[in-house]
Amino acid sequence: MTDAIAVSGLVKSFGTSRALNGLNLTVGTGEVHGFLGPNGAGKTTTIRVLLGLLRADAGQVRLLGGDPWRDAVRLHKRLAYVPGDVSLWPNLTGGEAIDLFGDLRGGLDRTRRAELVERFQLDPSKRCRTYSKGNRQKVALVAAFASDVELFILDEPTSGLDPLMEAAFQQTVREVSARGATVLLSSHIFSEVEALCSAVSIIRDGVTVESGTLARLRHLTRTSVTVEAAEPITGLDALPGVHDLVADGTRARFDVDSARLPGVLRHLAGFEVQALTSHPPTLEELFMRHYGEAATAGAGR
Amino acid sequence: MSAYAGTGRLIRLALRRDRVQIAVWIVASVALLAAGAAAVADEFPDEAERVTALKGAGTSPAVLLMRGAPVGTDLGALVNFRNYAFMLVLAALMSTFAIVRHTRQNEENGRAELLGAGRLGRRAGLTSALVVVAGADLLLGAALTGTLLGAGLPADGALAFGAATAATGLAFAGLAAVAAQLFQSARAANAFAATAVGVAFLVRGIGDALGERAADGIQVTGAWPSWLSPIGWGMRVRPFGEEAWWVLALPFALVAACVAVAFALAGRRDFGAGLIPDRPGPKAASRSLLSPLGLAWRLNRGTTLGWVIGGALLGLGIGTLGRTVNEAMSGNTGATELLDQIAGAGAAPLVDTFYAAMMNVFGVLAAGYVVQALLRLRTEEAGGPAEAVLATAVGRVRWVAAHLACAVIGATALLVLAGAGMGVADAAVGGVTGVDPLVGAGLAQLPAALTLAGFVVLVFGLLPRLTIPLAWAGLVASIVCGLLGEVFALPEAVRDLSPFSHVPPIPAAEAAAGPLVALAVTAAALAAAGLALFRRRNLAL
Known part of the structure; x- marks a missing residue:
């Protein structure tokens, strides 16, 4: 079986600043993969390249066996994405936004949708403009997890959720993982990554500094x-x-x-x-070892 | 802590954000007025020529509606007649957008929340916006006065011109401040305030069109409707005529009243809220929403219906004027010449020339609608939901095409209904032009409007971060070069750059397929180039 995500030597510049500088990332099919790095390390840029929203300057990028830039539409039918900063249409309701995203992706499971709305305690009849950051995130999470897809790309999906909802999120990730889906989880919450992920990649300044299973990383330290x-x-x-x-x-x-x-x-x-x-060593200790105390102010949580 | 604490800091912040925008607005206004004044001096150096032109103009309601009431025969009076109303509209729009930008827009996108948590008084936000806009209006007024003095025109008139422009700007700043309290989104507040500017211009135009001509056959005094409009007040100051300085008290009274109302509203509502609370909506989406086209229509629905209904009503109103125009102008060659100049027709029935000139206005309205509708693409992309939408199985071309389809359908509906409205009203008052030719005349404007649509898609594909200013600049340039090219004495080659310069004056002239096909092809080519560029570029999120 091929890897769900295979990135090697990825380079991406914006003007004169280099966001990604030869990044490598491999996510095996069926894996829940943690994607760590301080703010500005290039996590979101990498994800946007994977989604074909940005074009790679150099390097190989394969997603579900295809080219994310050329085959974007075909590949997007097989994945669901939750952006880090969820922006919705102020005059649509949450329920409408969920249905819309689900449908544009190729349909969603109505039973599953109802179950997730219940689990995340979301009021789908409210206009999106009245939602808090956490509630907007729930809309995106319900829309993503109600879709029957192979790959979930989640960019800091829980940064606005309370601890109860965090637990609901972890339960949901375990469920999709149990049915064989692959998850790429970018996160700053170490406990979440330790609880969910079998493998992690840590990046810094646009390059991968550590990658592998958690057990192997621990052994190295x-x-x-x-x-x-x-x-x-x-x-x-x-x-x-x-x-x-x-x-x-x-x-x-x-x-x-x-x-x-x-x-x-x-x-x-x-x-x-x-x-x-x-x-x-906890994941946090692993992380800090790579970034030192200087990075904690910006990246720590 | 005083309610005004931190106002000074916010003023400096607003000036920093606006330094380019307001400077461009003022410099452009000054340049247009300077060109307009020079054109008058150049084309009409003799009093006799001015008298002929103004005598003709004074008898045509359409000309009075678009330009204003003539106040005399000297050079300054002709500058007033040709440029003043347009300057008042520019000042009104500048003030409106600036007020909303520094009040509701800040609140909507969360900037005001961040600032409000600092050492900042409750009234500091609105106060600083008003101070900045008042300053910009004063600067604009002073610059216009200076421009007119520089053109060698009398000081009294130049001062009245500048002062009344500044006062009109202030009056609309007051209205916008109230609108910003009433509406929850900056978009709605802007739309409301810009509509107020348009309505004020038209109400004033109706007052002037129905105005009474003085014994000299030149000066016109507007009828009562123009007292209802802040732009009408500006006109009634009559710069370069017999200046009525006391009328300046009206805009100041209005702005004082509006500021009081705005502060009262601001004190009553919660942060971020409007005065109209949200009701719960549907828990699930209806089938019609579930496609890129359904979404684009849903996002554009309100705007589109507003423009289309407004266009139909305006068409009806203009149709009812048809017969009056015909009666007033029969036997008056001066007016015919002037209308011919605008509409570019030959020996057609007077009323048809009038309709052709009015149809040009609808072409501009349709273009304005199309620009506004397509700029959705950019607002959806910049920090909006486009990222998530394009991460679903919706291709980029399909996403843009959905918005483009909405814009084309909306513009078509606007022009067809405007033409139909004109035709129906014309028939109702006993005219003989007929519905079909006027609907055809409306549709003849479509390719020109769509050329602007193609232009917006092109800049969206090419320079995403500059899409919004470039799109509006393109529209304003098309209007200035196409419709006002004569007034500002622009060279032929420059006027030809505007799509509006190429629309045949239907129903006064036969429909010529050549220019319409050429415009349609240009529109399609621009849109195709924009799409190709958009497919190849990074999203500018």
Whole structure:
């Protein structure tokens, strides 16, 4: 089976500024793929190239086996898109907008539509101009998920939703994933990506800096360990792969390269360990490692 | 904190946003008036020539309707007759759009919310808009006065001309300020205020057309309807005639009343709301909405119906004037010549020449409608829902074609109904022109209007971010070159650039297929080029 999305060496410039600078992105069919990067890294530009709204300057872009620029209309029948900033027609109602998007895409499932309107607690009889950002987003989400398509492209789809709706969103993504659909999820919410995605790509300044399954990414990085022993713990600073050590007699806190963890555990066994917690790096930690503290102000959440 | 806190900052912000737009408007007005004054001095240096021209004009209701009431025979009076009403309309439109831009538009797109959360008084937004527009009107008035003085015209008249233009602009600023409170969208507020300008112009025109001629056979005093219109007040100041300065009090009284009403309304309503609350609508879409064409029609429906109904009513009104025109002008060669000049006809019945001249106005209206309808493409693209629509299985060509189809159908309906209205009313008052020739005359304007449609699609494909200003500039240039080319003494080659210069004056002349086919082909070629460019370009979101 071919990959749902295969992008390599994608370049896109606007005037003199280069938005994408040789970006790679591969999303396997049936995968829920997290797409991460700080504001301005090029996520939305990449998505718009995938949708044939922008034309690539260089590089290969394949979407569902076709060329997103040339075959736009044919491919769009097989996908649904939720933009990051949902804009609707002020004088249409939410219900009309849902039906319209569904129909222009090639039809939607009425039962599924009713179910989703209920789940997202949307009042479809209101005019779009009266909707808040979150409600406009719900309109786009219902329209997308009520369509029976192979691929969902979601650009920060939950940035205006409350925690209850976030849960409804996650449930819905699991449902479409269970029936075999592919999802590309651009998001700033790490917990959401960790809960939903099997693989992630992290981009920065228009290039991919990290890509792979979450498990593999975790393995490449460090595990945090906190340990308490009966005897004073010594010798940790001499072990390879130990970082950021804070030792305080019988207690110690440190990070260790995941590959070196077994050796460290063998060393600790000699100190009559009484309590030990370790947790793999969170996605947020992975992300921060790539962007450093400087990026947190702009990208963190 | 005072209700006006932060007004100064907002004024500076508005000036920064508007520095190009208002400067262009003022410079263009000055250039047009300078050209108009020079043309008068050039074409009519002798008093005798001016007397002949004005004597003819004064007897034709159509000319009085479009130009205004003559106030005398010197150079200044002829400048007034030919250019003044147009300048008043320009000032009114400038003020209207600027007020809506700095009030309701800010509120609608959320800018005012961001600003309002800062250290800003409740009344600062509207106050700053009014101050900026008042300043622009004063500047425009002063510039026009300076232009006329520079042309060597008397100081009294030049001052009255400039002052009355500024005052008329202010009066419409007041009306727009009220409209911005009443309507929830900037689009609706703009449409209402621009319609008010059009209605004021027409009401004034009817007053002048029905006006009373003085014993000298030249000066005309407008009838009572022109007292109902702020543009009529401006005309009644009579610059370069016997200036009636006291009339300037009327626009100032109106603006004071409007500002009071606008502040009262603003104090009563919630942020972002209009005074007419929203009712719930349908929970699901009807079948007719579910296609690109259905959507385009839904988005254009209100505008289209407004234009079409307005066009039909205006056609009826003009048809009823037909017989009066015929009676008034029989035996008056001066008027015939002048109408011939506008309509370019030969020895046709007078009333048909009159209808041909009026049909030109409908051609312009249809073009204005088409431009407004097609600019939807750009507003949908720029931060609008077009991104999501074009991410569905709707191709770009199909999306543009749907909007284009709506515009063509709307323009056709407007012109057919205007012609039919004229014909029906003409028959009702005993005319013999007939419905069919007038419907044909209306349709003859269609290719010219559609040439503007093609132009809009072309700039949309070529320079998306400049579509809106370029489209309106194209329309204004077509009007100035095509209909007012004579008044501003533009060279033949420049006048020929306007599609309106090529429309045969039906029903006064035979329909000539050549120019109409050429216009239609031009329209189609422009639209096709625009579509080809749009298919190849990035969306400018």
